[in-house]
Amino acid sequence: MTNSREEHIQIPEPDLDGMSLDTLAVRAGQIRTGQLEHSDAIFPTSSFVYNSAAQAAARFGGEEPGNIYSRFTNPTVQAFENRIAAMEGGERAVATASGMAAILSTCMALLQAGDHVICSRGVFGTTNVLLEKYLGKFGVETTFVSLTDMAAWQQAVTPATRMLFIETPSNPLCEVADMAALAGLARSIDALFVVDNCFCTPVLQKPLEQGADIVVHSATKYLDGQGRCVGGVVVGPSRYLDEVYSFIRSAGPALSPFNAWVFQKGLETLPIRMRAHCDNGLQLALWLKEQPQVAEVFYAGLPEHPQHELAKRQQRGFGGIVSFRVKGGREAAWSFIDGTRMISITANLGDVKTTVTHPATTTHGRLSPEDREKAGITENLVRLSVGIEAVEDLKADLARGLAAVQ
Ligand SMILES: *Cc1c(COP(=O)(O)O)cnc(C)c1O
Numbered sequence: 001m002t003n004s005r006e007e008h009i010q011i012p013e014p015d016l017d018g019m020s021l022d023t024l025a026v027r028a029g030q031i032r033t034g035q036l037e038h039s040d041a042i043f044p045t046s047s048f049v050y051n052s053a054a055q056a057a058a059r060f061g062g063e064e065p066g067n068i069y070s071r072f073t074n075p076t077v078q079a080f081e082n083r084i085a086a087m088e089g090g091e092r093a094v095a096t097a098s099g100m101a102a103i104l105s106t107c108m109a110l111l112q113a114g115d116h117v118i119c120s121r122g123v124f125g126t127t128n129v130l131l132e133k134y135l136g137k138f139g140v141e142t143t144f145v146s147l148t149d150m151a152a153w154q155q156a157v158t159p160a161t162r163m164l165f166i167e168t169p170s171n172p173l174c175e176v177a178d179m180a181a182l183a184g185l186a187r188s189i190d191a192l193f194v195v196d197n198c199f200c201t202p203v204l205q206k207p208l209e210q211g212a213d214i215v216v217h218s219a220t221k222y223l224d225g226q227g228r229c230v231g232g233v234v235v236g237p238s239r240y241l242d243e244v245y246s247f248i249r250s251a252g253p254a255l256s257p258f259n260a261w262v263f264q265k266g267l268e269t270l271p272i273r274m275r276a277h278c279d280n281g282l283q284l285a286l287w288l289k290e291q292p293q294v295a296e297v298f299y300a301g302l303p304e305h306p307q308h309e310l311a312k313r314q315q316r317g318f319g320g321i322v323s324f325r326v327k328g329g330r331e332a333a334w335s336f337i338d339g340t341r342m343i344s345i346t347a348n349l350g351d352v353k354t355t356v357t358h359p360a361t362t363t364h365g366r367l368s369p370e371d372r373e374k375a376g377i378t379e380n381l382v383r384l385s386v387g388i389e390a391v392e393d394l395k396a397d398l399a400r401g402l403a404a405v406q
Contacts, residue, residue, distance in 0.1 A: 021087055021202060022271045029082030029264070031075050042261040043075045072249050076257040080264040081233065084223070087202040087267065088215050090235035094245045095260055099198065099218020100126055101253035102232030106216055107131070107163070109247040110192060110240060113139030116160040120147035120177065122170035122375055123196065124218075125363055131165075147177045148307065150185075157189055167196040168205075169311070171349075172323040172359050172383035173376050174298045176307035179314060183211025192240070198222070198350070203274040204317045214240055219259075221350030222320075224266045225273050229259040273352060276388040277320030283391045284384065284398065285322045293336070293402045295380070298323040320386040321349065323359075330379035332405045333358055337382065339404025342389075342397040349385035354394055356401075357383045 014027055033041050048067040050056040058064035067073050077095050085093035096102040107130075111117070119131055121144040131142040141160075145152040147170050164186045168177035179195065186193035194214045195207035201222045207215050214236040217223060224231075232255075234244050248254055255263075278301075285299035300311035301318030311318060326332040337345055343354045347362045357363060364377045372378075386394070 016086070024083070024086045025203075025271050026268045028086035029079045029084075031079045040079060040261060040264055041076070042257055044257050045074070046070050070257065071252055071254045074254075074257045074260070076264070077255050077260040080255070080260040080267070083264055083267050084202075084217070084219075084233050085235055087270075088197070088235040089202070089206050089208050090215065090237070090241075092238045092241035092245075093233050093235040094241055094248060095219075095255035095263075096232040096234065096248060097253040097255055098230050099124075099196075099216070099220055099232035100130065101248075102216040102218070102234045103127055103196070104130060104134075105244050105247050105251070105253060106194060106214055106234050107135055107140070108251065109243040110214075111135070111140050111162055114160055115140050115162040116158050117142040117163045117165060118153060118156045118161060119144050119165040120167065120170065121145060122147055122173065122175065123165070123167050124171060124198075125366055127165075127167075127196070129366070147175045150178070150181055153182065153185055157185070161189055161191050163192045163194060165194045165196070167199065169199050169300055169319060169321065171199065171321065172298070172357075172363075172381065174300050174305070174319075174321060174323060176300050176305075176311045176314065178310055179205075179207055179210040179212060186213070187211070199319055199321060200315055200317075201270060201274055203271050204278070204319060205315045208236065210314065213237070219263045219266075221348075222274065222277075223263050223270065223350075225270065225350060225352055226266065227348055227351045227353070229262045231255050231259045231263055233263075273388060274317065274320075277386055278317035280388065280391050280394065281320045281322050281386045282318060284386055284394060287395055288322065288324050288398070291399075291402055293327055293332075293405045295325040295327045321383065322386055323381060323383045325378060325380045326382060326402075326405055328380055328405065330358075330360070333360075333380050333382050335404045335406065336401040339401040340397045341400055342393065343384075343401075349383075351385065352388045354387035354389060354397075355385045357385075359383050 047069050081093040143156040166177050183193050192213045195212040197215045198218045217233045219231040282301045288294050289297045299322045343356045346355045347357050359377050
């Protein structure tokens, strides 16, 4: 085996033209070195070397493509970006240090002082803080409206509106937005339509195909799927993503190669994991509905869910997030949580391990009581992120929790 520079060439990518998402998840975007490794190489290096001073100058000048420094580009990060771009059906993806960095970078690159954002009320709590407190400081104003109330979206529009931002389904109440309708509104006012696709992932819905301009992800959740790394990614057309990339390169929230490698491997099992999350989610939602200690179950897969038909049209599955109200108040909800003996008590979601959260005192604890009330985050609400354990074992553990509710 030699170690010459010439050996580290890339071999052509496999021809994946027209292939399905399941195949893209396993094959798209791999970068092979001259060692012809079957699995994905990892490049934990901060910088890259050149054959000559002239080559260094050409790289810096942009005349010759190639890596310079891992805040700009890194082959492992690019492999992850190319794979998720192929899966979302986007022209370009840019990875970020976290899901929040993906949202921040999108806003910083594509908004300016004086712009107005309309955002759905139930978004991830930190997204709320970012838009209201920090972007507000730089003259970007945000109006929060109900995810499912189209009239409210239309009424919130001002001449300065430049971005509509949603998560669908919402966390934790699983409301579903009509993406085609919101995309139509965005087009009619020349605003960007940004969708946080964390809960469905491209396996269950592809917002870009439904009219979204940009998709953002917390890769920390389902894309990793095993709770190992924090990261994010932005996907969309190059005319926007080039700007997002330029911001990340200047501001610095780039993804580390190690995390990118973990996410790249995570994507390989994403389709089969999502199917297992959906199967278990639906079975537990149906089961919970029958339990005497349960007052109400929130899951778009249930026929009585107000957006069930929309979810069926728009999604290829209903996902793994199931929320429900226990009969009683906070004490009942906490008794249920503490009564389980296998499920993890943690605010994280999207893991192969089932997790349970009390939103009112954790993920949504920073909201004022009035805002919590408006968002339907009551004291008796419990959120499950259903994992891929045997569904009978999950029912048994949930039954232990419910037995502890007085
Ligand atoms: C977790 C999460 C985020 C933030 O992602 P981080 O990786 O924690 O920064 C954004 N949106 C949604 C829907 C999330 O669940």
